[in-house]
Every structure is written in structure tokens, then in C-alpha cells.
Amino acid sequence: MTAPHTAQILTGPPAAEALLKETAERAARLARTPHLSIVRLGEDPASVSYVAGKDAKAKATGLSSAVHALPAETTQADLLALIGQLNADPQVNGILVQLPLPRHIDEEEVLLALDPDKDVDGFHPVNVGRLWTGHPASVPCTPQGVMYLLRHYGVEVSGKRAVVVGRSNIVGRPMAGLLLGAHATVTVAHSRTRDLGAVTREAELLVVAVGQAHFITPDLVRPGAVVIDVGINRVERAGKKPRLLGDVHPDVAGVASALTPVPGGVGPLTIAQLLANTVAAAERQAVGQPAGRTSGRP
Numbered sequence: 310m311t312a313p314h315t316a317q318i319l320t321g322p323p324a325a326e327a328l329l330k331e332t333a334e335r336a337a338r339l340a341r342t343p344h345l346s347i348v349r350l351g352e353d354p355a356s357v358s359y360v361a362g363k364d365a366k367a368k369a370t371g372l373s374s375a376v377h378a379l380p381a382e383t384t385q386a387d388l389l390a391l392i393g394q395l396n397a398d399p400q401v402n403g404i405l406v407q408l409p410l411p412r413h414i415d416e417e418e419v420l421l422a423l424d425p426d427k428d429v430d431g432f433h434p435v436n437v438g439r440l441w442t443g444h445p446a447s448v449p450c451t452p453q454g455v456m457y458l459l460r461h462y463g464v465e466v467s468g469k470r471a472v473v474v475g476r477s478n479i480v481g482r483p484m485a486g487l488l489l490g491a492h493a494t495v496t497v498a499h500s501r502t503r504d505l506g507a508v509t510r511e512a513e514l515l516v517v518a519v520g521q522a523h524f525i526t527p528d529l530v531r532p533g534a535v536v537i538d539v540g541i542n543r544v545e546r547a548g549k550k551p552r553l554l555g556d557v558h559p560d561v562a563g564v565a566s567a568l569t570p571v572p573g574g575v576g577p578l579t580i581a582q583l584l585a586n587t588v589a590a591a592e593r594q595a596v597g598q599p600a601g602r603t604s605g606r607p
């Protein structure tokens with residue numbers, strides 16, 4: 310009798326540690342310690358925890374960082390004024406505004422106000438354009454972290470059929486741009502895709518970021534595919550900590566050749582990549598080179 314097939318589990322922490330080590334070495338080579346300014350509004354527990362993690366990891370990696378924790382009722386004008394100050398401050402190399410923002414804030418206007426060369430989240434349309442035209446850019450941390458994880462585990466991307474499920478600005482769209490830049494043949498599936506299974510079963514590399522627990526079931530996966538689960542769905546439980554579930558059903562391990570877990574897969578790469586983006590921004594600023602002005606075509 311043969312043992313049932315089970316996928317290789319691509320865990321995030323070893324890849325994140327490797328990226329943090331590289332980032333610390335690069336930071337130490339700079340004449341001035343790179344500085345990251347983190348802006349948070351309100352007390353959303355997940356945002357408080359992610360921001361604390363970013364601040365602590367930045368310091369542990371040899372960067373300097375400061376958290377601007379503003380009340381939830383901060384006005385749009387006050388938030389824009391703070392961003393203006395950080396943009397103008399030559400000591401600040403990277404700025405990020407933790408999302409989601411309170412409902413009264415116009416998120417698009419806030420992201421547009423960031424200096425694109427300090428926008429270490431890569432959300433500014435200038436950085437989106439740089440990514441899609443193959444110029445050096447800050448790229449959103451989670452999809453950039455996925456690329457690092459794939460390289461860390463030796464997963465070949467060039468020439469592969471890749472399907473990204475989800476088209477958010479934070480994950481799906483930049484993920485598609487990065488995979489295309491790495492020479493994959495890329496399809497983006499979304500809520501209006503007809504016959505989703507016919508599309509996802511084509512994928513040798515399947516990246517899922519839809520925000521619905523266990524949305525991808527084994528019947529939607531090509532045997533032997535590499536499956537990257539970007540979902541983090543919090544399922545509340547009475548009297549207990551919420552459970553974190555991915556977008557991919559665990560039974561997919563019986564079909565895929567490799568699979569990222571949730572938690573402990575892509576998530577840890579997000580913060581490591583943010584620090585790598587901050588150091589890269591500081592390196593470009595040190596030589597007076599705006600991100601998009603050199604040829605970085607793949």
C-alpha cells in the first residue's frame with residue numbers, strides 16, 4: 310500500500326529570517342541608519358498588533374522607527390498634514406499608513422499624498438506604474454514576500470502557468486505584476502470569473518487572496534500545483550482567541566506538491582519585506598536616485 314500524498318509545507322518563518330538577516334546586513338552598510346515612520350489611526354486590535362510587530366522588528370533589524378499613533382477621530386486634514394511633515398523630513402526614509410483606516414478617512418487621498426519614493430508599502434499609483442513597467446519600485450510587501458518565499462524554497466516561476474485568485478490592490482494585482490515580471494504566464498481570476506475551476510485547474514502555481522475561509526477546495530487544484538495561501542480569516546470562538554483560517558482548504562495538501570500554511574506561511578514575510586523595502590528606499594535616497602529613474606527592466 311502506498312502512503313497518501315501530502316504536499317511539502319512551505320513555512321514562512323525560515324524565509325522571513327533569511328530576508329531579515331540580508332536586510333540587517335544591507336542596513337548596516339548604509340552611512341546613516343534607515344528610518345521608518347509608521348502611522349496608525351485608532352485602536353483596531355489587528356492593526357495595533359501588526360504596527361507593534363513592525364516597530365519591534367524594525368529595531369531588531371538595526372533600523373530606526375517611530376509609531377505615530379493617532380486617535381480614530383483624527384481628521385483627514387490633520388492626517389494629511391502629518392504625511393506632509395514626514396515627506397519633507399530628510400531623516401525619514403520610509404512611511405507607511407496602516408490599513409484599514411477609519412471610515413471617515415479618504416484612503417485614496419491619503420495614499421496619493423505620500424512621497425512615492427518614501428512609500429515603502431508600494432501603494433502609490435506611481436509605484437504601481439513602476440512595477441508594471443519593470444522599473445525599480447517599492448512593491449506591496451505581501452506579494453513581494455511571496456516572491457521571496459518562492460525563491461527561498463527554489464520554486465521556479467519562469468515559464469509557469471500562474472493563476473492569481475483575487476484582484477485587490479494590496480495583493481492580487483501586484484502579485485500578477487510580479488509573476489509576469491518573473492516570466493510566468495499569468496491569469497487573474499476574480500468574483501466574476503466564469504467556471505473558476507476550469508481556470509484554477511490550469512495553474513501550476515496558484516496564489517489565492519480572496520478573504521474567504523477554505524474557498525479553494527481540492528477539486529479546484531491541478532495535481533502537483535504549488536499553492537500559495539495569502540488569506541487570513543479570523544473565525545471568532547466564544548471565550549477563546551479567534552482561529553486563523555486560510556483561503557485554501559487543508560485537504561488541498563493531498564493534491565498540491567507544495568502549500569503554504571496559515572498561520573505561519575506568507576504572513577511573516579510581510580513585515581520582513583517591509584523592512585527590506587525601507588532599506589532599499591534608503592539606499593536609493595543615499596545616492597539621490599528616485600526609484601523609477603534607472604532601467605530595471607526584467
Ligand SMILES: Nc1nc2c(c(=O)[nH]1)N[C@@H](CN(C=O)c1ccc(C(=O)N[C@@H](CCC(=O)O)C(=O)O)cc1)CN2
Nearest residue numbers: 359405406407408409430450572573574576577579580
Ligand atoms: N499599510 C499596510 N496595511 C496592511 C498591510 C500592509 O502590508 N500594509 N497588510 C495587512 C496586515 N499586515 C501588515 O500590515 C500583516 C498581516 C499578517 C501578518 C502575519 O504575520 N500574519 C501571521 C498571523 C498573525 C496573527 O496571528 O494575526 C501569519 O499569517 O502567520 C503580518 C502583517 C493589512 N494591512
